[in-house]
Amino acid sequence: MVESILVLTHADETGYSLTKGSLEAVRAGKELAQQLGAQLTIGIIAIDASAAAKSVLGSRARVLCVSGEAFATARYATDAAACEALSKAAQATMILAPQSSRMARVAAGVAQRIGGAVDTHITSIGVEGGFKVSRWFYRQRIEAVITRAARPWILLIEGGVYAAIAGEQADVAVEPLAVELPKIRTSVTGTRAPALDAQTIRPDAKMLFVAGAGWTKKQPDGQIHAAEAGDLILGFLQTTGASLGSSKSLVDQGGDGQPVLPFLTHMNQVGQTGSTPRHPKGLATCCHGEEPHVVGWRFIAERRAISLDPNCGWARGKADVVYIADAFKVMAKVNELLNLKA
Amino acid sequence: MPLHIVVCAGIVPDPLQTLEPITGPNGPALKNEMMLPGVLDPWAASALYEAANLVAKNPGSKLWLVSLGPKAKLQQVMMTIAQKVSFELVAVDSPSGGFADAQATAVALADAISAIPGLDRTRLLLFGGWESASRGAGVTLQIIGERLGITDQFMGVDQVEVREDGSFEVLERVEGGKHQVSACEGAPAVLGWATGNLPEPRNNPQIGMANMRTVLPALQKARQVSLAEAGLEYLSAGLPSQQRQTRVVKDMAPEAIALELAQWIGAE
Numbered sequence: 001m002v003e004s005i006l007v008l009t010h011a012d013e014t015g016y017s018l019t020k021g022s023l024e025a026v027r028a029g030k031e032l033a034q035q036l037g038a039q040l041t042i043g044i045i046a047i048d049a050s051a052a053a054k055s056v057l058g059s060r061a062r063v064l065c066v067s068g069e070a071f072a073t074a075r076y077a078t079d080a081a082a083c084e085a086l087s088k089a090a091q092a093t094m095i096l097a098p099q100s101s102r103m104a105r106v107a108a109g110v111a112q113r114i115g116g117a118v119d120t121h122i123t124s125i126g127v128e129g130g131f132k133v134s135r136w137f138y139r140q141r142i143e144a145v146i147t148r149a150a151r152p153w154i155l156l157i158e159g160g161v162y163a164a165i166a167g168e169q170a171d172v173a174v175e176p177l178a179v180e181l182p183k184i185r186t187s188v189t190g191t192r193a194p195a196l197d198a199q200t201i202r203p204d205a206k207m208l209f210v211a212g213a214g215w216t217k218k219q220p221d222g223q224i225h226a227a228e229a230g231d232l233i234l235g236f237l238q239t240t241g242a243s244l245g246s247s248k249s250l251v252d253q254g255g256d257g258q259p260v261l262p263f264l265t266h267m268n269q270v271g272q273t274g275s276t277p278r279h280p281k282g283l284a285t286c287c288h289g290e291e292p293h294v295v296g297w298r299f300i301a302e303r304r305a306i307s308l309d310p311n312c313g314w315a316r317g318k319a320d321v322v323y324i325a326d327a328f329k330v331m332a333k334v335n336e337l338l339n340l341k342a
Numbered sequence: 343m344p345l346h347i348v349v350c351a352g353i354v355p356d357p358l359q360t361l362e363p364i365t366g367p368n369g370p371a372l373k374n375e376m377m378l379p380g381v382l383d384p385w386a387a388s389a390l391y392e393a394a395n396l397v398a399k400n401p402g403s404k405l406w407l408v409s410l411g412p413k414a415k416l417q418q419v420m421m422t423i424a425q426k427v428s429f430e431l432v433a434v435d436s437p438s439g440g441f442a443d444a445q446a447t448a449v450a451l452a453d454a455i456s457a458i459p460g461l462d463r464t465r466l467l468l469f470g471g472w473e474s475a476s477r478g479a480g481v482t483l484q485i486i487g488e489r490l491g492i493t494d495q496f497m498g499v500d501q502v503e504v505r506e507d508g509s510f511e512v513l514e515r516v517e518g519g520k521h522q523v524s525a526c527e528g529a530p531a532v533l534g535w536a537t538g539n540l541p542e543p544r545n546n547p548q549i550g551m552a553n554m555r556t557v558l559p560a561l562q563k564a565r566q567v568s569l570a571e572a573g574l575e576y577l578s579a580g581l582p583s584q585q586r587q588t589r590v591v592k593d594m595a596p597e598a599i600a601l602e603l604a605q606w607i608g609a610e
Binding site: 075 | 354355360370384441444445475476479480481487488489493494495496511513515517519520521524526528536538539572574575576577579580587591592594596600601604
């Protein structure tokens with residue numbers, strides 16, 4: 001079958017540039033088109049898609065744009081209509097898109113509308129011996145390679161799998177596309193985020209710091225030192241710019257009326273019921289390295305842990321180094337050293 | 343305003359269980375899958391607790407729990423879940439699991455929802471987890487929504503505030519630890535929940551006894567469904583082979599550990 005590839009992209013918060021994930025998806029589409037000898041089309045959704053199209057200059061692809069105020073923000077009704085229109089206009093058999101919250105919200109709905117199939121969280125694409133993709137099942141515990149006969153086939157590609165394409169100096173011909181919008185019943189009123197200095201989730205950080213429930217347990221003096229734990233953790237985050245993750249048990253303690261670290265929310269959770277962030281390094285403190293937790297570390301390259309338990313799951317081939325020590329004492333010294341260097 | 347809330351929730355293996363993939367007659371499966379203790383999918387469970395909270399706040403509202411899975415598994419999990427919140431069960435007897443096709447699952451669930459007697463689609467809020475702990479694709483709810491003609495959909499939901507006129511404000515997770523805030527005119531809508539804000543309710547035997555009057559008949563009359571594969575083919579499925587050579591450091595002073603860590607953190 002001769003494939004035709006569409007890459008669905010969208011603008012970032014400025015509205016005039018494509019997101020990093022979109023540029024990674026364009027790279028994937030470009031490489032795939034070369035490997036398969038397929039035609040490449042890039043679809044752009046933005047308030048001003050022709051401005052955003054400058055991000056893909058030199059990709060030597062047909063560029064279809066959906067522009068307008070209705071597409072300035074992510075919303076199911078408008079984004080699904082835009083993706084549906086782009087997919088039909090491109091007549092693509094393969095549709096690639098970034099695994100962003102915006103595309104993840106609509107991809108399956110669009111697949112349903114165009115009579116196609118959809119797979120998400122794609123971590124690799126291969127063409128040798130037939131077209132196939134990899135993704136994880138059971139929250140990063142089992143990896144599978146799949147293929148489908150159904151077309152069009154929508155694939156959402158995880159961040160970091162491909163390098164973002166860099167724009168070149170070249171002309172790009174943009175084809176605007178009109179979209180018939182359904183009745184709009186939802187208005188996006190903005191975003192809500194913690195104050196800048198209180199934001200502890202930093203996707204671009206070089207390090208993930210994970211705090212476990214041990215931070216709010218009784219210490220050798222028989223007392224709980226939640227306030228001291230909070231100071232140590234926040235001090236470390238401030239000095240290093242690390243992103244903060246947490247085990248479910250520590251976040252859940254708030255609901256059970258136990259001592260809590262007030263800056264933690266469910267959004268900090270990593271693992272089976274949380275996120276699976278991507279950072280070059282990760283440091284786990286006061287938490288067990290059991291499988292449901294470690295699945296959140298699947299994409300952390302270098303891993304170290306501080307634990308009082310020498311039989312902790314981290315020691316069973318999951319971390320590079322496990323320090324059997326009191327995290328309160330170690331992190332206090334780490335903060336001192338890092339502050340001296342700063 | 344009375345709401346009709348339908349929560350779609352699957353059964354997944356208890357997260358503490360070791361999972362080992364095997365090749366079955368219909369593709370990959372989990373070793374001893376039927377023997378593994380099951381739990382309600384965690385994010386879908388959040389949706390159920392949030393739904394029960396909304397029903398309690400909006401008199402006259404109704405809550406259905408629609409669950410697809412092998413009947414024996416459903417029965418096992420319902421024994422626990424039925425003690426937490428009041429609901430009416432709609433059971434679909436079918437093989438399930440992470441390797442089943444989401445499209446086929448969505449079709450079966452949409453058919454089951456369409457057949458619920460007394461369900462007012464103009465008041466329908468379709469709840470579920472934004473992703474499952476098995477397939478983790480985050481696509482089933484969207485497809486159900488499309489099949490039911492619902493074009494207001496929200497994913498990664500952590501909070502919903504329903505106003506007196508039925509309109510609501512919804513917070514969805516977006517990148518960078520932020521929430522997108524949207525205002526919707528009201529039902530019908532699809533809400534794929536993340537964690538929400540409510541703790542897991544404690545078991546209440548009285549709720550359990552009341553629920554069991556409807557849960558057991560629902561299990562008995564659960565419609566059997568076989569899931570079509572829709573051209574999905576598994577070429578391989580396995581555990582990640584990567585095993586690290588862990589260096590376990592004992593008897594090192596905190597100062598020395600801190601120095602080693604500080605050097606590691608500072609290294610490029």
